[in-house]
Amino acid sequence: MDFYQTPVHPCGYLPDRYSINIFADPNTQLSTATYSWLIDHGFRRNGAHLYRPQCPNCSACVPTRVPVSEFKATRSQQRNLRSNQDLFVQPKPKGFSQEYFDLYKHYLHTRHSDSPMEQSNIDDYREFILGTWSDTEFLEFRLGKKLISVAVFDVLPQGLSAVYSFYDLEYMKRGLGTLAILKLIEETRKRKLPYIYLGYWIKESKKMNYKTNFKPIEGYKNKIWQPLQAHGFISLR
Numbered sequence: 001m002d003f004y005q006t007p008v009h010p011c012g013y014l015p016d017r018y019s020i021n022i023f024a025d026p027n028t029q030l031s032t033a034t035y036s037w038l039i040d041h042g043f044r045r046n047g048a049h050l051y052r053p054q055c056p057n058c059s060a061c062v063p064t065r066v067p068v069s070e071f072k073a074t075r076s077q078q079r080n081l082r083s084n085q086d087l088f089v090q091p092k093p094k095g096f097s098q099e100y101f102d103l104y105k106h107y108l109h110t111r112h113s114d115s116p117m118e119q120s121n122i123d124d125y126r127e128f129i130l131g132t133w134s135d136t137e138f139l140e141f142r143l144g145k146k147l148i149s150v151a152v153f154d155v156l157p158q159g160l161s162a163v164y165s166f167y168d169l170e171y172m173k174r175g176l177g178t179l180a181i182l183k184l185i186e187e188t189r190k191r192k193l194p195y196i197y198l199g200y201w202i203k204e205s206k207k208m209n210y211k212t213n214f215k216p217i218e219g220y221k222n223k224i225w226q227p228l229q230a231h232g233f234i235s236l237r
Contacts, residue, residue, distance in 0.1 A: 107166035151180040159195030
């Protein structure tokens with residue numbers, strides 16, 4: 001498989017830094033099997049594309065995964081689960097839903113109004129959320145009949161990969177972002193898969209450093225997966 005490099009562009013997470021990504025040849029027929037191998041080497045899916053940061057002077061983006069058999073919820077996370085017991089949570093198959101799209105647009109408008117994503121249309125949504133070749137599913141959260149949150153995930157032979165989540169910000173006090181990950185961990189266990197992949201951890205980014213709240217967590221560094229703590233890697237072999 002061939003890989004290509006993007007031009008240098010401003011980093012979307014850390015100020016005054018620049019980013020370069022490498023990505024799998026988009027003309028290659030990608031598949032879940034391909035992604036299964038690449039995710040264990042630090043790649044992620046964005047729409048139909050598989051990419052990995054390859055910045056020459058920065059290694060802040062660390063791929064992460066949680067071994068679900070070892071995960072134990074903290075007291076705060078247990079409270080989150082208890083306080084959301086009134087929600088009905090269930091997996092749903094891949095497919096376009098106007099109800100989901102409307103919630104997605106509401107989320108972008110209220111949470112990311114200064115982002116180009118706020119202008120997303122149905123085609124953008126389909127490309128980003130649904131992809132084309134990926135084995136993607138949804139975890140939906142309802143309060144009564146009202147849809148209040150959706151977690152998007154990919155199914156891989158070795159685990160689930162969290163892709164994106166969006167929710168109604170009127171219910172933000174429920175901690176729906178944390179709840180989505182906790183329920184994805186439960187779903188991974190139900191399917192008897194070993195890992196939930198949470199994407200990149202960036203210690204200096206408030207948007208991306210929450211992943212260390214889910215312990216134990218592993219990071220991919222120096223071509224191996226190893227334990228990660230809030231202050232950084234325990235070992236840099």
